[in-house]
Amino acid sequence: MAILEIKDLDVRFATPDGDVHAVNKVNLDIGAGECLGVVGESGSGKSQLFLATLGLLSTNGRATGSVKYRDKEILGVPPDALNKLRGSKITMIFQDPLTCLTPHMRIGAQIMESLRIHERLPKDEAEKRALEVLEMVRMPDGPRRMKQYPHELSGGMRQRVMIAMAVVCGPDLLIADEPTTALDVTVQADILDIMRDLKAELGTSIVMISHDMGVIAGIADRVAVMRDGEIVEAGPVDDIYYRPQHSYTKALLDAMPRIDRPEHDAEGAPGGETILNVNDLEVRFSIADDAWHSRELRAVDGVSFSLRQGETLGIVGESGCGKSTLARAVLKLLPETPGTVLWLGRDLAKLRPGELRKSREDFQIVFQDPLASLDPRMTIGESIAEPLRALRPYLPKSEIVARTRKMMEQVGLDPHWINRYPHEFSGGQNQRAGIARAMIVEPRLVICDEAVSALDASIQAQIVELLIRLQRETGMSLIFISHDLSVVRHLCHRVMVLFLGRIVELAGRDALYADPRHPYTKALLAAVPVPDPKHEREKTYVRRTGELPSPLDTRSQLIFLKSKMIDDPAAEQYRPQLLEVAPGHFVAEHDPVT
């Protein structure tokens, strides 16, 4: 029997620029104990579909059609009646767990809130139930957690709290809207595993909304593919993945970067001259404890590597591992740092400010958020031309404009758009503009800091293709920073894995993906979801509990080398050495894996 039946659901938004048709006559059933995956790219209406189902549309939205929960109409029902369902029988979790938790309330109180409202449980009983669900979502140390505030928890822990809140009343249906998108891969794997267990233990139906075919493959029984507010294809998970009928589904599957299959044949690292030499680079931030005392946070802690002309180096690691800080330190965008950065044999730290500014035409950066990295008050053309104007002020204006147009064409932007503003473009187009800005001074090195992470998979693939093409045309070197190991596999010659500011493994692409040596690299690789349901089902999962190690605690860096760890959070610890296990394959010392 279907728990939720959606019939002819239509959602429209009235905006000043006219009506937006977000969801177009969608029909969908969700059976008891079933997990339905809903995939689609941003703007496909997948979130609005379920917000409308629960009557949570913003005020300018209007939903028509029918939504039946256990044969009772719930669309257009007054909020009072809906509130009896929402939060108890049908619950929802969202992408950003921090904004969904009330900052001033303790975790325990927030979990118990819905119990006390919906089930009118006395306090001690509610507390018992809350502890039980915390156990279920694998939050160790429940009684202490109950007394903590949301800001004291990491992203993964917060998302566990959200799930605990969602399941505490024993719902029939849990709607999860991109619950793991903001999380690191290893944490994502934990959360997905928790949700799989909940489904098995409680028999709760789950709707999993995601843009990531890999995430859906691992959890869904049935899949619905959405595009432009319509469901283009729906069916059992194996049919969708192995026998897709609709061309859009095929395109989505093709666009997903696959960690299990390299897309490009392995070209060896080009043998150009070494252009960049980074030696023992350190970046420290001081974190104030109170007005007088501060502690040191080592964001980057003794990183050395080199880069050849025409080579692409991937830097991967989870959030907080210092990969973006490393990029900024290499580009000298941070104040003085210990360690040396040699560019073509010259120490960048020894350059005078004017010389440093001049040498910037050799190395440029592309940022993660395409919209934020473009000045909203400047036209695209002005933004792209800016480095040129700053670094080659002697060029006549007509020449600058001509080069800007040519560059726009090269990155696939219509040169006629030169006078448009960033807010008139899509994310992918803005990222092309960001790449054009970096490329216009013909740099020899471009650092891409999570340059494709904010984009949809199909756009991601296009941008990666663009970067590969530009690299072939210009022979530039790339440093490609990403948390996404699949994308990195796509275009990098060598890959460096960072953990808490230190290199744990550095190797050629094929060596790293085929033969990872360090336990952290292995864990990262195992956690990446693959858009292949069979592979995901058979994957053995390493269950982890507890918090990620804090970078302020010097012991954290040695969690893979516990034999040498000194048990004092402030002590100066042993530094694991990088050992060359095979030619060009470096691995940090670690305890033997059991």
Next chain:
Amino acid sequence: MMANGITGDVSAVMRKAQDVQGRSLWSDARRRLLRNRAAVLGVVVLGFIAMMAVFAPLLSQYAYDAQDYTLISCAPNWWHSAMACNAGGTHWFGTDNLGRDLFVRVLYGARVSLSVGLVATLVSLVIGIAYGAIAGYFGGRIDALMMRVVDVLYALPFIFLVIILMVVFHRSFYLLFVAIGAIEWLTMARIVRGQTLSIKQKEFVEAARAGGVGTFHIILRHIVPNVLGPVVVYVTLTIPAVILAESFLSFLGLGIQEPLTSWGVLIADGKEQMETAPWMLLFPAAFMAITLFCFNFIGDGLRDALDPKDR
């Protein structure tokens, strides 16, 4: 409909021929502002008052300082009659206790009050943006030093400062600009600094630095245009504050000197005659209140127009 169809075709043709003209954030904001009824009404009324002030000498047959002792404290009158009060002509707003026409004096008062408001605000705007943007962008010790200077100036009592200025130099119209501007830029600098601190964290500033753009150009091209939004809103709130400050100083007798007048002076005078000649208080007070209302409406409208997400 027909006309729309044609212009649509024309623009499609134009697009092929030449570059697409983008919609800047400013033009978006202007469009939103023009849709805000209260703000547009504010602009219209304010414009009307400003025009009256500019053309004051042409609007009345009386001079602002001409006294007529036969016409002391005449009530407002709009048409000729045999009564003594309007034998020589009508006094729309009546006359004051020295026999001067109140209508022309209110308009002359508007000249002073509005120009003090605009000039002092402009002065505070220029100093405040430059000071705040520099302090905010450089940060660290420079910022700390510059902002402590602001704190010290803040701590000086405003009235005391003005009295000293008035005593050391002679009382003058321009000194009033200086005195008020010298206070108002402090707040402006703080606001600009705060905005700068958040804008310099934005990726586009880092992108400009990575692109080799110099510090001066970053402040001028990236920081200032982006702080202008909130600053413009604050300006519309500063102008009324300055007008009120001027009125307050004049009310205390520290501001404009007779026979020149401002709304503050007129209100102070009117207060004395409130029981016998209430129009002397009501007219200048009404003008001032309407002006302040207009500025507040415009400020609200600008805020919504520049920051549509935060509404």
